[in-house]
Amino acid sequence: MGGSDEPYEDAVEIGEVGESEEAAGIAEAPPEPLLSAALAVEAGRAAPLREPDRREILADARRLRGQRTGTVIAAGALAVAGVGVGAALLAGGHTSGSTAANGVGVVGSPNPSYFVPRGWPSTMVVPLPATAPPTVAWGPPTYKIGTATPGAANANPAPSVTVLPTRTYPSFAPGGPPEPLSAVIQAAGRVGRGGPYAGVFGGAAYDLQFRWTNIYLTDLGKQAEFLAAMVRQDPRIDTSLARFVQVAHTRLDCEAEQDRIMAVAGKSFRVFGVSCSSDAAVLGVGVDDTAAAGAFFADPANGFPAPGFRIEVAPGTPMIAVTG
Amino acid sequence: MGDREQALDALVAARGQALKRYAYLMSGDDDTADDLVQEALTRALARRAVPGDPRELEWYVRRIVVNLVVDAGRRRTRWWRLVPRVASHGSVADGAVAVVERMTLVGALAALPPRQRACVVLHYYEDLPVAEVAELLGVGPGTVKSQLHDARRTLAQTWAAPDREPADARGEV
Numbered sequence: 493m494g495g496s497d498e499p500y501e502d503a504v505e506i507g508e509v510g511e512s513e514e515a516a517g518i519a520e521a522p523p524e525p526l527l528s529a530a531l532a533v534e535a536g537r538a539a540p541l542r543e544p545d546r547r548e549i550l551a552d553a554r555r556l557r558g559q560r561t562g563t564v565i566a567a568g569a570l571a572v573a574g575v576g577v578g579a580a581l582l583a584g585g586h587t588s589g590s591t592a593a594n595g596v597g598v599v600g601s602p603n604p605s606y607f608v609p610r611g612w613p614s615t616m617v618v619p620l621p622a623t624a625p626p627t628v629a630w631g632p633p634t635y636k637i638g639t640a641t642p643g644a645a646n647a648n649p650a651p652s653v654t655v656l657p658t659r660t661y662p663s664f665a666p667g668g669p670p671e672p673l674s675a676v677i678q679a680a681g682r683v684g685r686g687g688p689y690a691g692v693f694g695g696a697a698y699d700l701q702f703r704w705t706n707i708y709l710t711d712l713g714k715q716a717e718f719l720a721a722m723v724r725q726d727p728r729i730d731t732s733l734a735r736f737v738q739v740a741h742t743r744l745d746c747e748a749e750q751d752r753i754m755a756v757a758g759k760s761f762r763v764f765g766v767s768c769s770s771d772a773a774v775l776g777v778g779v780d781d782t783a784a785a786g787a788f789f790a791d792p793a794n795g796f797p798a799p800g801f802r803i804e805v806a807p808g809t810p811m812i813a814v815t816g
Numbered sequence: 817m818g819d820r821e822q823a824l825d826a827l828v829a830a831r832g833q834a835l836k837r838y839a840y841l842m843s844g845d846d847d848t849a850d851d852l853v854q855e856a857l858t859r860a861l862a863r864r865a866v867p868g869d870p871r872e873l874e875w876y877v878r879r880i881v882v883n884l885v886v887d888a889g890r891r892r893t894r895w896w897r898l899v900p901r902v903a904s905h906g907s908v909a910d911g912a913v914a915v916v917e918r919m920t921l922v923g924a925l926a927a928l929p930p931r932q933r934a935c936v937v938l939h940y941y942e943d944l945p946v947a948e949v950a951e952l953l954g955v956g957p958g959t960v961k962s963q964l965h966d967a968r969r970t971l972a973q974t975w976a977a978p979d980r981e982p983a984d985a986r987g988e989v
Contacts, residue, residue, distance in 0.1 A: 524940065527971070531841060531941040534921050538840035541832045542850040549858045550820060556862035671864070685957075686947045728865055750958050768956065 652797055655786035656806040669702045672730045676705045679722040679729050685743065689718055694739040694746075697770035708739040708771045739771050740800045746772040749798050753777055761785045764808035775801060778808020820861050823873055827857070831874050838878060841937045842885045844926030856880040879952055882938070886930045886953075924975035932967040935960050 669677070677696050684693025684707075694708030709715060715736040722729060746768040753766045753775060761781040768775060775797060779785040785805045789796045797803045827835075832853070839849035839856075860866070860876045867873045925933050931953065938949045939960070946964075950957040 527936075527968070528940045528943070530921050531937065534925075535837035535841050535941060537922075538833075538837045538849060539846045541828075541836035541853060544824075544828055544832070544854050544857055546821070546824060549824060549854060549861060552858045553820065553861035556859065557864065681951055685951060686945070747956070747958060754958075766958070768958075 652801070653786060653790040653803045653805065655782050656804055658806060664698065665701045667702070669698050673698060673702055673705055673733055675726055675729045676722070676731075676733045679726040680705065680707045680718075680734070682725050683718060683721045689714065689721065690744055691742060692718070693743055694741060694772040695743055695768075695770040699735075704733050704735050706735050706737050706770070708737050710739055710742055712736055712738050737771070739773060741772040743768070743772055745798075746775070746801070749775055749801055752798070753796065753803075756788075759784070759788055761788070773800070773802060774804055776804050776806060779805055780808070782807055819868075820866055823866050823868075823870070824857060824861060826870050827873055827877070830870060835874070835877060835881070838937065838942070839881050841922070841925065841941055842881055842934060844922045852881050852884055853877075855884060878942075882934045882952060885934060888930065921975055924971055927974060928967050928970060931955075932963045932970070935963040936967045936971075939964055 677698065680693075680696040683689055684696065692709045692711045692714050694710060696705055696707045698705055707715075707718070709718060718736075719731055719734060722734070723731065750766045750768055754763060756763060761779045761784040763785070764778040764780070766775055766777050777785065777789070782805050788794055789803050789805060835853050835856075836849055839852040840846060843849050843852055856877045859880045860873060863876070867876065925936065928936065934953060935949055938944045938952060939946065944952070946957050946960050950960045953960065
């Protein structure tokens with residue numbers, strides 16, 4: 493899935509498609525103005541705010557900050573230790589207690605679980621194929637505008653409809669994203685969703701190792717002003733954590749395609765939900781009968797998917813409301 | 817007085833009651849709403865950098881209130897999944913009974929799943945567009961639309977609107 497680290501960002505879990513409210517026996521929903529007015533009246537019934545305990549709030553806030561700092565320091569120490577161990581293994585080839593056979597060091601004797609070749613370099617350089625076009629452009633301080641042709645990142649040659657045995661989700665590094673990274677993705681979301689950049693914003697996703705945030709735009713020429721708008725949105729963000737990637741479709745395109753799929757009615761399968769990938773290229777469709785749905789979406793006569801999109805059909809489950 | 821104390825005092829003085837009303841609709845209970853506001857203020861002030869702009873700080877507090885409500889709902893959901901394993905027959909309330917009597921709006925709201933409730937309050941009370949509700953909840957606009965749709969369908973059955981007959985009284989079910 494061209495350049496996306498996060499296949500399914502926001503699943504739309506709704507009921508059976510094509511089931512009309514009348515058929516489902518649903519009563520008429522309250523008119524919106526009535527609901528808004530009634531909410532305002534109810535809100536007015538709230539008693540005056542109990543005076544917040546200022547000292548407790550500030551003390552607890554200080555304690556929470558301390559806990560977070562401690563967690564960050566511990567995580568940093570672990571990471572440094574991990575890097576140190578890894579470097580030692582790579583540089584040394586094998587450690588004490590290891591045995592050697594055919595030039596391969598066995599680490600962790602007497603119960604070896606992995607091998608490190610002798611003379612393994614401490615730094616590995618993986619050459620990329622010379623034909624691979626650079627589709628990723630970095631943010632400031634040096635703007636390297638991507639040279640990919642529009643749509644190169646997510647208009648890939650994979651089949652347009654795939655049936656999966658189960659829904660797949662990305663495997664992110666444990667621990668969750670650090671705060672600077674989530675600040676970047678939030679700023680990107682606020683700038684991209686709605687407003688002047690909705691026409692170029694495809695989505696945003698964390699790198700799987702939480703090293704940077706990929707921001708998907710249909711026009712990389714807009715990356716500088718998009719980044720500037722992000723800084724206006726949140727001046728504290730670290731712009732070096734943003735990477736811009738060229739994609740073919742905007743979020744709005746993907747949502748329109750989502751709506752089109754959800755509107756499929758009267759077929760031999762039920763659609764429980766449609767999700768849109770972070771790079772606005774893949775639509776994950778949760779259904780009750782993957783074979784029937786796969787055949788339906790693969791039939792060109794049905795007009796799915798729209799050009800440049802891919803559909804991944806997988807078993808879905810209906811959403812069950814729990815009111816407990 | 818430090819920046820955090822000033823920010824706290826300014827926010828509570830200017831927007832305290834608005835936050836309370838918001839938390840009240842989210843929780844359906846006065847005491848819980850007070851606790852929610854206090855907890856949200858604490859967490860907002862625990863940030864490494866507290867926003868200087870009171871509106872931005874208020875936005876964080878509101879977001880935290882939503883998260884607290886949704887998280888509490890998730891914990892309750894896990895508990896209710898366990899109940900059948902630990903309770904004897906008859907001790908588990910039949911959810912259908914609650915639907916028979918039509919409720920006040922706060923009661924009907926409280927009976928909604930937390931995320932649906934949050935969508936209703938943010939969209940119909942706070943008047944936020946769907947895109948902003950989606951951003952605040954960290955979901956897609958399509959999810960918000962479906963949650964609002966489901967919430968309104970449920971409210972149509974459970975809420976006794978003041979100037980509206982119950983649907984079943986008009987021969988509809």
